Amino acid sequence: MNLFGGISARIQKDRLKAEGVGTQEQAVKFLNQDYESLKQECLQSGQLFEDPSFAAEPLSLGFKELAPNTSKTRGVKWIRPTELSENPQFILGGATRTDICQGALGDCWLLAAIASLTLNEKLLHRVVPHGQSFTNGYAGIFHFQFWQFGEWVDVVIDDRLPVKDGELMFVHSAEGCEFWSALLEKAYAKLNGSYEALSGGSTTEGFEDFTGGVSEMYELRKPPKDLYRIIAKALERGSLLGCSIDITSAFDMEAVTFKKLVKGHAYSVTGLRQVLYRSRPEKLIRIRNPWGQVEWTGAWSDNSSEWNSIESSDRENMQCRKEDGEFWMSFQEFLRQFSRLEICNLTADALSEDTLSFWNTVKFEGSWRKGSTAGGCRNHPNTFWINPQFKVTLLEEDDDPEDDEVACSFLVALMQKDRRRYRRQGQDMHTIGFAIYEVPEEFKGCQSVHLKKDFFLKHGSCARSETFINLREVSTRLRLPPGEYLVVPSTFEPGKDADFVLRVFTEKASESQELDNDIVANIEDEDVSEGDIDDNFRSMFARLSGEDMEIAAHELRTILNRVVSKHKDLKTDGFSMESCRGMISLLDKDGSARLGLVEFQILWNKIKKWLGVFRQFDLDNSGTMSSYEMRLALESAGFKLNNKLNQVLVARYADNEMIDFDNFICCLVKLESMFRTFKEMEKEASGVVELNVSEWLYMTMCG
Numbered sequence: 001m002n003l004f005g006g007i008s009a010r011i012q013k014d015r016l017k018a019e020g021v022g023t024q025e026q027a028v029k030f031l032n033q034d035y036e037s038l039k040q041e042c043l044q045s046g047q048l049f050e051d052p053s054f055a056a057e058p059l060s061l062g063f064k065e066l067a068p069n070t071s072k073t074r075g076v077k078w079i080r081p082t083e084l085s086e087n088p089q090f091i092l093g094g095a096t097r098t099d100i101c102q103g104a105l106g107d108c109w110l111l112a113a114i115a116s117l118t119l120n121e122k123l124l125h126r127v128v129p130h131g132q133s134f135t136n137g138y139a140g141i142f143h144f145q146f147w148q149f150g151e152w153v154d155v156v157i158d159d160r161l162p163v164k165d166g167e168l169m170f171v172h173s174a175e176g177c178e179f180w181s182a183l184l185e186k187a188y189a190k191l192n193g194s195y196e197a198l199s200g201g202s203t204t205e206g207f208e209d210f211t212g213g214v215s216e217m218y219e220l221r222k223p224p225k226d227l228y229r230i231i232a233k234a235l236e237r238g239s240l241l242g243c244s245i246d247i248t249s250a251f252d253m254e255a256v257t258f259k260k261l262v263k264g265h266a267y268s269v270t271g272l273r274q275v276l277y278r279s280r281p282e283k284l285i286r287i288r289n290p291w292g293q294v295e296w297t298g299a300w301s302d303n304s305s306e307w308n309s310i311e312s313s314d315r316e317n318m319q320c321r322k323e324d325g326e327f328w329m330s331f332q333e334f335l336r337q338f339s340r341l342e343i344c345n346l347t348a349d350a351l352s353e354d355t356l357s358f359w360n361t362v363k364f365e366g367s368w369r370k371g372s373t374a375g376g377c378r379n380h381p382n383t384f385w386i387n388p389q390f391k392v393t394l395l396e397e398d399d400d401p402e403d404d405e406v407a408c409s410f411l412v413a414l415m416q417k418d419r420r421r422y423r424r425q426g427q428d429m430h431t432i433g434f435a436i437y438e439v440p441e442e443f444k445g446c447q448s449v450h451l452k453k454d455f456f457l458k459h460g461s462c463a464r465s466e467t468f469i470n471l472r473e474v475s476t477r478l479r480l481p482p483g484e485y486l487v488v489p490s491t492f493e494p495g496k497d498a499d500f501v502l503r504v505f506t507e508k509a510s511e512s513q514e515l516d517n518d519i520v521a522n523i524e525d526e527d528v529s530e531g532d533i534d535d536n537f538r539s540m541f542a543r544l545s546g547e548d549m550e551i552a553a554h555e556l557r558t559i560l561n562r563v564v565s566k567h568k569d570l571k572t573d574g575f576s577m578e579s580c581r582g583m584i585s586l587l588d589k590d591g592s593a594r595l596g597l598v599e600f601q602i603l604w605n606k607i608k609k610w611l612g613v614f615r616q617f618d619l620d621n622s623g624t625m626s627s628y629e630m631r632l633a634l635e636s637a638g639f640k641l642n643n644k645l646n647q648v649l650v651a652r653y654a655d656n657e658m659i660d661f662d663n664f665i666c667c668l669v670k671l672e673s674m675f676r677t678f679k680e681m682e683k684e685a686s687g688v689v690e691l692n693v694s695e696w697l698y699m700t701m702c703g
Helices: 004-018 035-045 108-117 121-127 180-192 203-211 227-236 305-309 312-318 331-337 419-425 453-458 535-545 553-566 577-587 597-617 627-636 643-653 661-681 693-702
Strands: 077-079 141-148 151-158 161-164 214-219 240-244 267-277 280-288 326-330 340-345 360-368 389-394 408-416 432-438 473-480 483-491 498-506 510-515
Touching: 035 141, 035 151, 108 121, 108 180, 108 203, 108 240, 121 141, 121 203, 141 180, 141 203, 151 180, 161 180, 203 214, 203 240, 203 340, 203 473, 214 408, 214 473, 227 240, 227 267, 227 340, 267 312, 280 331, 326 331, 360 389, 360 483, 360 510, 389 408, 389 498, 408 432, 432 473, 432 498, 483 498, 498 510, 535 553, 535 597, 553 577, 553 661, 577 597, 577 661, 597 627, 597 661, 627 643, 627 661, 643 661
Parallel strands: none
Antiparallel strands: 077 161, 141 151, 214 340, 240 267, 240 340, 267 280, 280 326, 360 498, 389 483, 389 510, 408 473, 408 498, 432 483
16 A cells, blocks of 8 residues: 555645645635636636536536436536526625525525525625626636635636526526526535535535534524523624524425414524513514515514513614514524524634624544544444544633533534545445543643543543534534543544544633644664674574575565464464565665674564564454554554554554554564654754755665
8 A cells, every 4th residue: 555645645735734725815726726827828718618627517417316317417508607698697786595596406405504695795705706707807717715624625617507408407596697606506516526415414514614613503492591692692703593493394395384484494593682571571582584574473573562562762773664584582482483593603714803702713633544543432442542532621711690600611513524525435424423521630731642441441521412423513512610621523433434623612711732642762772792692593593594694685584484483373474575674674784785693683682572562462362453452552662653643554554453463563663764764864853854855765765
């Protein structure tokens, strides 16, 4: 397996992130396509842009119901807006909800999110960049920006849209000549691999990809006791809030209730207010129907009698008397009438400067890899500890005067990456969740430690995600006393490969970091001289090495394979020539590519020591070692490594999550060799090595 290209790409990506790539100001160019340079090429050549990476062909539509040659895709043509309309417009009279009409695709979740986006111009223009049109500088190319798993991505498309029977197949505007929403949907489909990949989802997924915020959802039949306070703080922070009424059958969809609420329809929450009503405090909530009409007709509706029993100043400030889709209702009535509340909490960079407060946010990226960091949930105690671990230090309690409890409010959100793209291969979302533990006294203030199995066997969690679920993201709002806490994200079952983003939103100041081992090698220099070598070993060496009294790679291979074959308890495929060359390279001081007597004695001592370590961690005496115990075995041999390195080593040296003896020895040889080389070339204990190209090639090709 050649991992080198992938590792170098990952290192380069980490460096670019450190330089600010992935922020809104420096969005990542999706598939390395640069909008400005591609547009200039088209203008200079006089050709309209045709996107080779999301071609106008059946595969871009889908893979199942929208697969090539299905009834839904037969007769589809890809046509530009300039051919569909005499006077196409990008945005006509501002972006509004009526620009978003659903087509033959089950992505109403996405359309509801786009509709909410039109209510906030600043957020809209992060996603839909200014200056795009079908007139000035038109070249058949457009671009949109989405938040994807921790970074902003700029997606370029051509404007060829799928058309069937003369009509746009998917999203379209009620105004037949307006195309921003159809082009936005195409860019999002490209990002996810196809149009069909967008079928089925939740509005919060769209909220997050358009804002970079983190979402939470509340079932209003069992609301938390402080929901009013949660909503108040969310509105204060400029969060997006949506609510809806569940449908019990397809016939219910957009059915209007007796008091003019629409089932299965996305409403927005726009305000809260407490008034004095008949000498008693009354909590009210303001709701908006994005349709701009069809309003609640119950208590506190526009023309209800309740308004006559409150202060005239409140009445003048609050009462609405026009059919604009916005209305008040009592908070208790809201809880009875609506089924679900969704909140998208925005990051500070998405909010306007005059927002009174905002969450403190931190983001981690990680991965679960079979055999090294994919440990599954607490039901799997032997492997749970190998999951990535993150520490959150809650420093200040909430300053809520109505709350006697000393506690810190925070949100934890775990998102799995890129799963929609794998639908074409028949894969979908993993079942994910997280557990939270109080950091024990002996590890407080520590960063370079990865807690082991014993800790999790002896300590229960103090909080966890409400459920493990197969959604893109699971998020939970929590309150805990100030202190240090460990967050362990996992899939439900072990051995599931996936990348993830873990985000922590805290109400007050906090500190966060990944808990991971520092990279340390404790390598002992063996001081062996010829006088220390006993006669039995000398005679064995003379017999094995031949007349030249040196052992070459092919001779070493014969020796080692003969020795391990006598140890019936060891499972091994035998040492390869490449492995034996690596061992010789580790100890060959004169560049002869051979081992003399002393060098062979040192190698022999190492192998005996490493054999002892291997047997110690071969817990079931199977002759092999499980890959998740490899981390502990390497540590016992003197190498403390971090998650990323453990993932690389398991991928390189394990087979079906098991490691045999020869691969374990080869791994240790490689580690020691690379550590020694680094130390020899390091400048004044700086932790940095500088190489020119010939030195780099010499080291990597010969190492």
